[in-house]
Amino acid sequence: MVTRRRDVQYVQLCEALTLDGCPICAFALMSVYRYLDHFLYEFVNDPWVRAELVESRGFCTMHSAQLLGFRDPTGVAIVYGHMLQEFREALRDACRRYPAGLPAKTPWRRTRAGGELRRTLEQWRTPRVLCPACQIQRNTEDSYMSRLLRGLAYEDFLTSYRASSGICVPHLLQALRRCTVPEQVTRLLDAEEATLEALQWELSELVRKVSYEFQHEPRGHEQTSWQRVIEKLYGRPGMVWPGQVAAVPAPTSREGPTLHA
Numbered sequence: 001m002v003t004r005r006r007d008v009q010y011v012q013l014c015e016a017l018t019l020d021g022c023p024i025c026a027f028a029l030m031s032v033y034r035y036l037d038h039f040l041y042e043f044v045n046d047p048w049v050r051a052e053l054v055e056s057r058g059f060c061t062m063h064s065a066q067l068l069g070f071r072d073p074t075g076v077a078i079v080y081g082h083m084l085q086e087f088r089e090a091l092r093d094a095c096r097r098y099p100a101g102l103p104a105k106t107p108w109r110r111t112r113a114g115g116e117l118r119r120t121l122e123q124w125r126t127p128r129v130l131c132p133a134c135q136i137q138r139n140t141e142d143s144y145m146s147r148l149l150r151g152l153a154y155e156d157f158l159t160s161y162r163a164s165s166g167i168c169v170p171h172l173l174q175a176l177r178r179c180t181v182p183e184q185v186t187r188l189l190d191a192e193e194a195t196l197e198a199l200q201w202e203l204s205e206l207v208r209k210v211s212y213e214f215q216h217e218p219r220g221h222e223q224t225s226w227q228r229v230i231e232k233l234y235g236r237p238g239m240v241w242p243g244q245v246a247a248v249p250a251p252t253s254r255e256g257p258t259l260h261a
């Protein structure tokens with residue numbers, strides 16, 4: 001496949017590299033935001049989308065929380081009313097199949113009925129397909145990551161990358177898994193080392209300027225480094241990482257994420 005030297009994603013990445021924060025996180029969060037917004041506006045009652053949501057047991061914890069940020073009680077009530085109904089049916093069915101029985105010496109949780117009932121409900125709770133919003137996030141990450149790795153072959157892109165705050169550590173690890181030639185690894189890691197060094201310096205500057213003798217010095221960009229180091233190490237809040245329980249609070253602003261951290 002022939003890729004144009006400067007396609008839309010290339011231009012978008014170059015623009016994002018002039019801002020603070022990981023551009024892959026930024027584009028992924030924006031795509032999820034647009035998807036959830038579109039979902040609430042257009043697809044709440046769509047039978048195909050609903051069937052997919054039944055299979056995924058609704059959105060994952062993080063994306064269900066992000067859905068709340070849209071302040072759409074009706075949409076959430078319709079969709080999650082259905083999820084609740086599905087769970088109640090599974091619960092009723094499990095209770096019918098594995099009744100609690102009569103009092104006995106063995107604690108109920110250790111009985112066969114107790115184990116089976118819990119297993120049945122845990123099975124129900126396990127999504128059969130990936131959360132649709134997680135899928136959107138992954139597709140976007142995948143697409144922009146490919147473009148970024150290809151861009152490293154060009155000197156002007158590399159210069160922009162070196163001058164930027166780079167990508168977050170979780171995305172750096174994803175990038176390393178996808179590098180195909182040693183030169184790509186070298187360029188990526190050299191550029192990242194420069195961004196990490198710059199961030200380290202900013203953090204030390206922030207701390208230095210707190211001390212009495214340097215308090216008179218003007219405050220600069222280093223004043224936001226304490227926030228940027230968290231994003232650098234763990235990715236932007238709101239991202240869902242494979243195999244990780246969502247622990248970072250989701251943005252709840254109605255305005256949604258932007259390129260800027």
Ligand SMILES: [Zn+2]
Nearest residue numbers: 022025168171
């Ligand atoms: Zn990232």
Ligand SMILES: [Zn+2]
Nearest residue numbers: 060063131134
């Ligand atoms: Zn999700």
